[in-house]
Amino acid sequence: MIQPDILKKIILDNKILATGQLDQIIAEDAAKNLGLESYLIKNKVLTEEMLYQALAKYYQLPYINLREITIESNVLELIPEETATAHQTIAFEIAEDKLKIATLNPGDLQTLEFIKRKAKKNLDIYISSPSQIANALGQYHQDINKEFEEITNRTKTPADIAGTEQLKKLAEKLPVVKIVDKLLDYAIFEGASDIHIEPEEKDVVIRYRIDGILHDVMTLPKDIQSGIVARIKVLSSLKIDEKRLPQDGRFKIIKNKNNISFRVSILPVVDGEKIVMRLLREGSQALSFADLGFQPSALAALEKNIKKPHGMILVTGPTGSGKTTTLYSVLQILNRPEVNISTVEDPIEYRMPRVNQSQVNPKIGFTFAAGLRALLRQDPNIIMVGEIRDEETASIAVNAAMTGHLLLSTLHTNDAVTTLPRLAEMSIPNFLIASTTNIIIAQRLVRRICPYCIMSYSLDEKIIADLKKQFDIDEIFRVMTEQKIIEPGQTLNKMLFSRGKGCAQCHNSGYKGRIGIYEALEITPKISELILKKADTEEILGEAKKEGILTIVEDGFIKAQKGITTIEEILRVTKE
Numbered sequence: 342m343i344q345p346d347i348l349k350k351i352i353l354d355n356k357i358l359a360t361g362q363l364d365q366i367i368a369e370d371a372a373k374n375l376g377l378e379s380y381l382i383k384n385k386v387l388t389e390e391m392l393y394q395a396l397a398k399y400y401q402l403p404y405i406n407l408r409e410i411t412i413e414s415n416v417l418e419l420i421p422e423e424t425a426t427a428h429q430t431i432a433f434e435i436a437e438d439k440l441k442i443a444t445l446n447p448g449d450l451q452t453l454e455f456i457k458r459k460a461k462k463n464l465d466i467y468i469s470s471p472s473q474i475a476n477a478l479g480q481y482h483q484d485i486n487k488e489f490e491e492i493t494n495r496t497k498t499p500a501d502i503a504g505t506e507q508l509k510k511l512a513e514k515l516p517v518v519k520i521v522d523k524l525l526d527y528a529i530f531e532g533a534s535d536i537h538i539e540p541e542e543k544d545v546v547i548r549y550r551i552d553g554i555l556h557d558v559m560t561l562p563k564d565i566q567s568g569i570v571a572r573i574k575v576l577s578s579l580k581i582d583e584k585r586l587p588q589d590g591r592f593k594i595i596k597n598k599n600n601i602s603f604r605v606s607i608l609p610v611v612d613g614e615k616i617v618m619r620l621l622r623e624g625s626q627a628l629s630f631a632d633l634g635f636q637p638s639a640l641a642a643l644e645k646n647i648k649k650p651h652g653m654i655l656v657t658g659p660t661g662s663g664k665t666t667t668l669y670s671v672l673q674i675l676n677r678p679e680v681n682i683s684t685v686e687d688p689i690e691y692r693m694p695r696v697n698q699s700q701v702n703p704k705i706g707f708t709f710a711a712g713l714r715a716l717l718r719q720d721p722n723i724i725m726v727g728e729i730r731d732e733e734t735a736s737i738a739v740n741a742a743m744t745g746h747l748l749l750s751t752l753h754t755n756d757a758v759t760t761l762p763r764l765a766e767m768s769i770p771n772f773l774i775a776s777t778t779n780i781i782i783a784q785r786l787v788r789r790i791c792p793y794c795i796m797s798y799s800l801d802e803k804i805i806a807d808l809k810k811q812f813d814i815d816e817i818f819r820v821m822t823e824q825k826i827i828e829p830g831q832t833l834n835k836m837l838f839s840r841g842k843g844c845a846q847c848h849n850s851g852y853k854g855r856i857g858i859y860e861a862l863e864i865t866p867k868i869s870e871l872i873l874k875k876a877d878t879e880e881i882l883g884e885a886k887k888e889g890i891l892t893i894v895e896d897g898f899i900k901a902q903k904g905i906t907t908i909e910e911i912l913r914v915t916k917e
Contacts, residue, residue: 343378343396343445351395357387389470393445397468400447405467407433407443407477416440419460422481427598428452431477438462443469443477476846479530517568520561521576524569525603525618527558529596534620534661538573540566540613552788552855553661556848570607570614577605585609591688599623604688623692628670633663636824636891636899639861642780646863647671650722652779653742655729657754663786663857664751665690668725671749672696675723684725685712701727710734717741726750735767742777756893757783757862758878758885775872781862785893785914787906788852794844795904797837805833808908811916812894820895826902839904856905858897858914860890 343351352358358366370380382389397404412433419432419440430444430452440462447453447466457464469477524547528536533549545561561569574581577590588607593600600623608615630640646654654671656664669691676682676695687701687709697719699712710733713726717737728751729735742748754760760781764774800808808814814833821827827836841851862868862885871881882890891899897911 343392345377347396347399348377351392351399352381354399355395357391357395389472393468393470400468402447403467405433405441405443405469407431407469407473410434410477412477412480417480420456421459422478424452424455425481426478429471429474430456431474432456432460433477435462436465439465441465441467443467443474445469445471445474479845481530514568517565517572520565521569521572525594526596528618528620529601536616536618536620538569538616538618540610540615542612545569545613552852553786554788554850566613570616573605573616573618574607577603579605579607584614593623602688619688621688621690628666630670630674633667633670634856634900634905635859635861636896638889638891639782639859639896642861642863643671643782646780647674647747649747649779651742651745651747653738653777654747654749654780654782655752655760655778656750656782656784657752657757657760658784659753659755661786662784663855664784665727667782667784667857668749668751669693672723672725675747680722681720682723682725683716683719683721684727685709685716686725686727697721708734710737713737713741717746721746723747724749728752729767732767735764735769739764739769739773739777743773754783757781757860757890758882760862761872761881762878771872771875775864775869778864780864782859783862783893784857784859785897786855787858787897787900787910787914788850789854789856789906790839790904791841791844791847791851791853793846793853794841794851795839796842797839797904799837800833800908802834804908808833808912811912817895817898820891821899821902824891824899826899836902838901838908840907840909851907852910856900858893858900858906858911860892860896862890863888 349363352363353360366380366386367377370377378392381387382392394404410433412431416432416435420430420442425431428444428449429446430442430449432440432442434441440456440460442456442464444453444466445468447468453464453466524536524538528549531549531551533551534553535550537546537548537550537555539546539548540563544563545566547558547561548555549558550556571581574588574590576592578592579588579590587609590605591602592605593602595601602621602623604619604621606617608617630643635643646652656667658664665686672682672684672693676693678695681697682695683697683699685699685701689698689700692698699707699716701707701709701712709726709728709730713724713734714737716724724741724746726734726738726748729738738748738750752760752763754763760783761774761778764778765771818827818831822829822831841847841853843849843851847853864872865888867884867888868881871884894911894915897906897915900906901908901911
């Protein structure tokens with residue numbers, strides 16, 4: 342981030358904004374707390390590139406576009422990766438006796454002096470933009486297969502090695518340690534949520550789940566399988582010689598001053614032991630409602646209902662649809678000194694200051710129900726329960742909401758309306774469902790189109806015919822017209838949609854990052870009456886449509902039309 346006083350001077354000196362306009366933007370940013378630089382770029386007052394070109398002019402330094410530069414590995418490694426990442430400074434060329442470096446902060450003299458001494462060369466300093474520095478940092482991880490080939494060639498271990506002591510020695514061998522460290526390091530760098538290590542007959546397949554999709558990353562030789570499994574068991578404090586039973590564990594590492602926890606599951610399969618590791622970034626900040634992607638009507642309903650002192654806020658969707666992230670974002674708004682917030686979770690995905698967070702442990706009887714019962718004796722104002730899974734938890738949750746607590750939780754249902762019969766199936770009387778439920782949010786996660794390779798296109802007749810078979814296009818277009826997203830009378834074949842053609846930034850996938858698509862069912866007096874009458878889900882949805890609810894599919898089409906995601910993504914997450 343550019344220092345605020347320098348940023349203001351750049352904006353005024355370059356006549357990007359007048360003093361009055363800048364003061365107004367500073368006041369708006371103070372309310373949203375994004376930071377002035379982020380606010381300016383997010384609201385398209387100026388582009389990142391324009392801003393950092395102006396910064397280069399301010400420092401009287403040249404600006405460099407790193408996006409098209411392939412940096413030789415011997416030059417790149419003159420600055421250690423951790424230093425480059427921490428200080429956003431990268432070496433990109435050697436010219437005669439000088440090392441050319443790109444940075445965001447030429448005022449960081451201590452770091453520049455360290456690089457100069459380490460490289461034993463004078464420095465030519467350039468300014469670049471944050472996204473270009475981030476792209477260049479990816480070149481540290483460019484040839485993953487070559488790196489692993491060098492390490493694996495130095496370690497060969499028998500697949501049938503046994504005995505606790507032998508396995509412990511194997512787990513501590515330097516090449517094995519390096520392989521596992523690199524696996525974790527690459528997963529963190531790529532923003533993976535899960536690592537899958539899958540033994541096959543002749544090799545071991547490594548896959549990462551990135552933006553909700555599993556990708557093959559590499560294939561390792563079979564003879565290092567025992568070492569990898571032993572090393573992960575040692576890190577997770579699991580029984581190293583137990584190969585016949587499933588095991589669960591966890592461990593934590595510190596990377597770039599951030600704590601990252603790994604939840605480990607080991608399952609015996611035909612060709613060995615399959616390992617899945619879930620990455621939990623403890624230092625991650627909960628997202629704002631704006632970042633989550635709520636439409637104005639859904640956002641207004643949610644903001645209205647989180648101000649209520651009691652009742653239930655429920656978020657539903659399949660596993661991996663971002664339900665917990667939404668709840669944490671709500672907690673972030675509610676987290677004030679005058680309230681007591683307590684949670685019972687599995688797992689604790691984000692650490693939040695001033696929030697009392699408990700981790701369930703079914704092995705010792707600390708279930709969601711037991712945790713919730715205990716929390717009610719802790720004088721809470723707001724309670725978050727990770728998931729309502731059974732009748733006991735549902736009953737305690739409803740009673741808590743009825744007795745003056747605001748309760749947040751998740752369920753597994755496909756849409757907002759079907760949450761109501763799901764609660765009834767858990768033996769919750771209809772009058773309690775109607776009186777304690779404030780709002781139900783259903784959601785999915787879709788991949789965002791990569792901003793570096795986005796392109797427009799028209800749908801062909803085959804895709805249009807397929808969409809008409811799967812969705813009520815007339816109803817979707819009626820809603821989009823009402824929302825003033827499209828002009829009246831517009832048709833699919835006349836609309837432009839967007840997709841990513843694939844580039845180095847997105848590993849040729851066309852996607853980068855994810856955003857939610859939502860439907861928000863507010864329990865209004867009319868909806869409450871229908872619940873009491875035991876109306877079916879179609880009748881309740883019909884009333885909700887009259888009151889202006891946007892369904893998940895409709896929200897998805899709006900985001901596709903705006904160039905945020907693709908039609909293919911909407912199909913993938915709503916029809917699977």
